[in-house]
Amino acid sequence: MPLPRAYHDIPGTYVFDGQHCRRGYRLNMFCKSLDDARNRDAFRADPRTYAERFGMDDEQLAAVEGRDWLAML
Numbered sequence: 001m002p003l004p005r006a007y008h009d010i011p012g013t014y015v016f017d018g019q020h021c022r023r024g025y026r027l028n029m030f031c032k033s034l035d036d037a038r039n040r041d042a043f044r045a046d047p048r049t050y051a052e053r054f055g056m057d058d059e060q061l062a063a064v065e066g067r068d069w070l071a072m073l
Contacts, residue, residue: 014073027072030054030064 014020030051033039043050051064063071 026054026056027060027064030056 033054034043039050047065048061051061056064059071062068
């Protein structure tokens with residue numbers, strides 16, 4: 001879980017820092033994998049199983065399953 005920072009509560013912003021970079025790595029790798037049509041087909045066939053391959057945490061998996069774009073940010 002990211003450590004609290006003074007700039008995390010700026011309304012309407014998504015601050016991208018080192019903590020967010022590390023936390024988002026697995027989600028980013030998942031998203032990048034969808035460049036390949038075979039991976040998109042595998043994701044459509046079984047979204048949870050495909051997404052779990054990337055080691056995302058439960059919050060990230062829920063965001064992917066729910067197509068919650070703001071939560072993914």
